[in-house]
Structures are given as C-alpha cells and as structure tokens.
Amino acid sequence: MNTFPVLGILMLPVALGTFLTACLTRREPLPWPLTVAVGFGAGTGIVTNFFIVMCYLPVTERFLWVNILAGVTAAVLFALCVFAGVFRRRPAAPSGMIRFSTLLVAAAVLYIAAFIVWCGTNIPIISWDTFETMGLKSKSIYTSQSLNHIPFRDKYDYPLHMPILMAWISKSIGVWDNISLKLIFTLAAAAAAAVLGYVLRAWTSLRWAVLGVALLFASGFLIFHSTIAYRDVTMMYFNCTTVLLILMWQRSAGKMTVVLPALFAGLTSFIKLEGFGYMAMHNALWLAVLFFAKNMSVREKVTRQLAFTAISVGVYLIFAVYKWMYILPAVPDLAADPTHFDLNRVALAGGGGVGHRIARVAWRYFENMFLSGNWNLVWLLFVLSLTRLDRIRQSETVRFLLLFLGMFFAVYFFGYALTQHFVWVADKHDVLSRSILHVYPLVVAVICLINAGDDRSVPERGLSPSG
Amino acid sequence: MTESPSVSTPTASHAAYAGGVTALFAVTGWVLCLIGGYSFPEALDLVARRSYQPHHNFMTYIFISGLSLTCYLFLMIAVTVMTMRFAARTFEGILKPFADWSWAAHARRVTVIAVIGMFAMQLISLHGYWGNARQIFGGKAGYAKTNIQQTKMIAEALGKAAGHRPYKAALVTDLDTRDGKGLLERHILAYFLWPVDISGIYQKEDDAWIAFHKKDAARHVPAGYTVLYQIDDENLIAVVAQK
Structure with missing residues (x-):
C-alpha cells in the first residue's frame, strides 16, 4: 500500500494550485478549505497540462521535467503569496450555533465519507472502463513517458487528464499501485463536496451547507462513483466548480478574478470529451452573467468576455492542438472508424421517427431521474423547489444556475434525440446517469438556495465577509 | 388567547x-x-x-x-x-x-x-x-478474493517470464472475447500484462505468442516460436526463436 507516498506526491500539485488560487483571489479571499479544494483541481490540471507541453518538446524524462516545472512554479507562487500578504488575509469561517439535527446529519455524512475513504484506500481498480481504456493508456504513458501509443488504442481521442495524472503519480512514487492510485478519485469527490459545502456556507448558512452536502451524498450513484476509478466524479468536480466560480465572480460584483473560473472551464475540457461542450456552456453562462451585470461598461464586459474565452480556449488548445497534430494523423483507418466519439463528427440522424426518438429520450430521462435508485428523491425535491417562483425571482444566482442546467439538458436531450448518439440511450443505460452526475451538485445548490430562505432572509452576497 | x-x-x-x-x-x-x-x-x-x-x-x-x-x-x-x-x-x-x-x-x-x-x-x-x-x-487483500485474481496471476506470471519487455504478442484463446465477460477478461489480461502488448499498440511485427485459456496450448504454438514459460495446459507465452 502506497497511500502516504501518493498523498505526499499529490502535495505538489495541491500546493501549486492552492498558491495559485490564493494569489488570484487576493482581492476577494476565499476560506482556506475552499482555497485548497479549488487548488486541488487547478494544481492537478496544471501538472497534466505541463506534461502535454513537455510532449511537444524533444525530451525523454518528461515526468522529471514536469516535477521541476511544477516545483519551481509552486515556489514562485508561494513567494508571490508571501510578498502580497495573502496568507494573513484569509476570512475566518463565520461562527454560529450548531443545532443537534445538523450534527446528526453531519454524522451521517461523515459515515459515508469514512466509507468512501475506506474504499479509496482498500479496493483496487476493478471497473470495466479503467481496465479497458484509462488504465492501459495510463500504463503506456507511465512506461513510455510519452503519448506515442495513444493513437493505437481504442478511444484515442479521449482527453487524458486522468491517465496522465495516474502515470505521473506512479512514476513519481516509483511503483504502479492498483489500490493507492484510486485516491485521486476519492479526493476529487471530497474536493467537490468541500466546494459545494463552503459555497453554500457562504451563500446560505451552516445548516444548509451541511444539508447540501448530505443531499449530495443522498445519491447512491454519486457515493459509488466516488469509490471507483471512473472519470465522472472528476468531471463533475471540474464542471460544477467552474459554474460556482463564475457565480462567485458574479456575486462579488466583478471583484474576483476572471482567471480562475476561465482556467477551470479550460481544464474541464481535459477530463472527458463532454468537457468541451461544458466549456462552451461555461462561456455562454459567462456571457449571460456579463450581459446582466450592472455597473459595468460595455467595454469592460467585452474585455472580460474576451479574457474568459481566451484563457479557457487557450487551455483547451494545449491538448487539442497536440491531438490534431500528432494523435489523429497517426490513427490507423481514422476515417473508417464508425464508433468515433469526437464531437466534430456529431451528425443529424437521418430517416424518420424523430417524434419516437424524442419520446424515447424523454422517457429515459424520466426513468433515470425519478424511477431509478441513482438519486434518492432529490429530483422530485428539485421539481417541487422550482414551484417557489418568488424565491427564483429574488435570486439572480438561482436563475443563472437554472440557465446552466437548462443549457445542459437542452444540449443532451436534443443531442441524444436528433443525432447518431440516440443509440446510447435508446436501449442502454451506459451514459445517461453518468452525464446527469456531471451537474448533480448544481441541482443540490439550487434546492438549497431556493429553500434556505425558510430559515432567514438571505441577502445575495459574495464569499468574503465584505462581499 | x-x-x-x-x-x-x-x-x-x-x-x-x-x-x-x-x-x-x-x-x-x-x-x-x-x-x-x-x-x-x-x-x-x-x-x-x-x-x-x-x-x-x-x-x-x-x-x-x-x-x-x-x-x-x-x-x-x-x-x-x-x-x-x-x-x-x-x-x-x-x-x-x-x-x-x-x-x-x-x-x-x-x-x-x-x-x-x-x-x-x-x-x-x-x-x-x-x-x-x-x-x-479488508486486510490489504487486494484482488486475492475476487474473480480477477486468476487472470491477474496468469498475466503477471507471463509478464514476469517475458522479463517485462515490450513484446508485441498475438493472443489465442478459447474465450469469446468479442463481448461480455470474455471481453472483460481480455481487457484485464492486457492491463496486467503491460508492457507486453496484446492489443496491437506497438507498431511492429508480432514477436510473442500468448495462449490464454486455450486448450492444449502447447500444440498450437506457431512454427518459429519457442515456449518461454508454460503455466498449465491452457496458458503459456512463446517468443520468436533467436536466429
């Protein structure tokens, strides 16, 4: 078991990401646990992108160079944090009375957390996708320190964040450990829960933050995915953190940095193929936030939109350009590959029966959200929460969250109903649950934000006490 | 009131x-x-x-x-x-x-x-x-009590015999590896065998031959190959004979 070596080497990206987050949020500081939870994603994303950058260069010991680059960057960011005095200016978590019922819910959440950690540190890689795609790709990167073998594997166009991260950890600790590597999936779930909890803590109350995290883990599907080596919980973490960072920016009235949500939007595209679509939705959400922003000139809005798009697309291009230049041209029989997942190849499905396909996809969604064992009764609670139109009218944040969820469901619904991807939902359960998982924390956030007013009047405010 | x-x-x-x-x-x-x-x-x-x-x-x-x-x-x-x-x-x-x-x-x-x-x-x-x-x-058992253990042990034994060298191997098996359990078995074998490649990843001619759950495996070894290690009747690795 290499739990501690894995945790030890992960300190490097976590430190890098935490210092970067602390630096970028120096004007609108976040609480430390939230800074670290965001830093986990930023740091691991930067490290894997460093590897892609190294793949453009004619070097051999690429992981060594990644470590040097990450170490130097973390040191520079640490020095910047010290000089800027950001360590002295973190807001303390607001104190308050904790009710017994809240403690009871917290105890249940802690039990589930203990279960997830136990699974993450005891159950080895046993899942289909990990053996089939991610694991073998990762092992080939681990042994070759390159992406040379990727064109000759199935699903060669999949983004490579997780395979590279697994290979980097293994190379850094000197051994491939089928159990300890799963820690990164556990940590992604923990980071997602921490981000949601702290955001709800700041926007509502401690009680609703605990309830929000409990609602998150009321989903058995999320619990199970936190214990296996699939990329969907990581995708969920990056996608939802991006949306919540965008809304933090909106609530801070533009005081927070543009860079952090834009960086996360770009990194989202590097987890799964769907991430590219999510990045486009993040850009659309950002556009909507800017469109409705008050006290901001058109010039400022245009500048910020350009900055967001340039950073997110720039991060996306690091891998996309490598893929177009080196991976796709090397794929044998690329044009003849019928099961190609690339979004560039999405085509309208020919023939009639569009009505039948729409009805079928609608039924599949209903079945998944309301009749399965995936989500407890959270979707019913979500629908019932939407009846509180007065609360939705009061809260701009809720409206933006609903806008994002609307885009998500519209794209997927018509994507499945009108394209060749209908096959994935028509008679199979392969993709729908996992795609819904990618936005599940946002559904919980909407429920909590709408209903939090039951306790007290919740003014719209940012994360920091001054916000 | x-x-x-x-x-x-x-x-x-x-x-x-x-x-x-x-x-x-x-x-x-x-x-x-x-x-x-x-x-x-x-x-x-x-x-x-x-x-x-x-x-x-x-x-x-x-x-x-x-x-x-x-x-x-x-x-x-x-x-x-x-x-x-x-x-x-x-x-x-x-x-x-x-x-x-x-x-x-x-x-x-x-x-x-x-x-x-x-x-x-x-x-x-x-x-x-x-x-x-x-x-x-529990107790750091890993795969020991799972149905993956047998395939893992076969893969590790064959991989060790190959000296963990990057052979490109042809796989021969009686399992139906097109779908379902047989396909999963193949994926598990490929994962634990790496860097020996049974998935056609290395861009070179085959230089190894692996029998996996193949009855009378030794009888099927192609000409020009020598058996490197045989686990039992059904599982073995052979490599191209040195000229």
Missing part, C-alpha cells in the same frame, strides 16, 4: 409535523403491503437491505410487483400530502408551525422527510455492503 409555547415553538411544531408525516408513511406503507400481500416488516427489511445496489451505469431500485419502489413512494407522498393539507386546514389555529400552507409547501416538506427516510435506509444498506466489502478487500 395566548398560544401554548409547546405548540408555537418551531421545534415542537416541526417535530409534530415530522411525526405526523412519518406515521402517515407507515400507515400508507402498511396498507400498500396489505393490498400487495406482503408483510410490512419484511418489506421494510427488504428496502433497508437493498437501497444501495451499486452499479457504474445505472442503479436499479427494488421492484415490487413490477413497479419501482419510487412509484410506491410517490403514492405514499401524494396520500400524505393530501392528508397533511386536510389536517392543517382542519386544525388551523391550533398548529401553525409554518407560514406557507400551500399544496406545494406540503409536498416539499413531505418529500424532504421521504428523502431523509430513504437516506436512512440507504445508510443501513450501505453499512451491509461495507461489511461484505471488508470481507473481500
């Missing part, structure tokens, strides 16, 4: 409301069991044991008489909401715990209690699942 503190304090009223809803759930559940011919305690036990049935693509709920458990929950919620709405109107003035008495407000509160109830059931089920997982994976 002043209201009694025991009624007007939110905690007591919330508790009374929650108690009423829970009692109604129990009654409707019991009636449903009577109609379906099930024992109520046994049905509760079934839900508690099987609320957490993990699957990486879709978690099926318990099906009773051809319907998902959630259908019965929706029915119980609907009955409870109607009853609570009726009770709230009937006892208006005595019990005023909430500002909003609308249908939707009742539905939200009742659903929250249903979510908590299902969450509790899920925790009980998860506790049982954890106990089973501890028996299989």
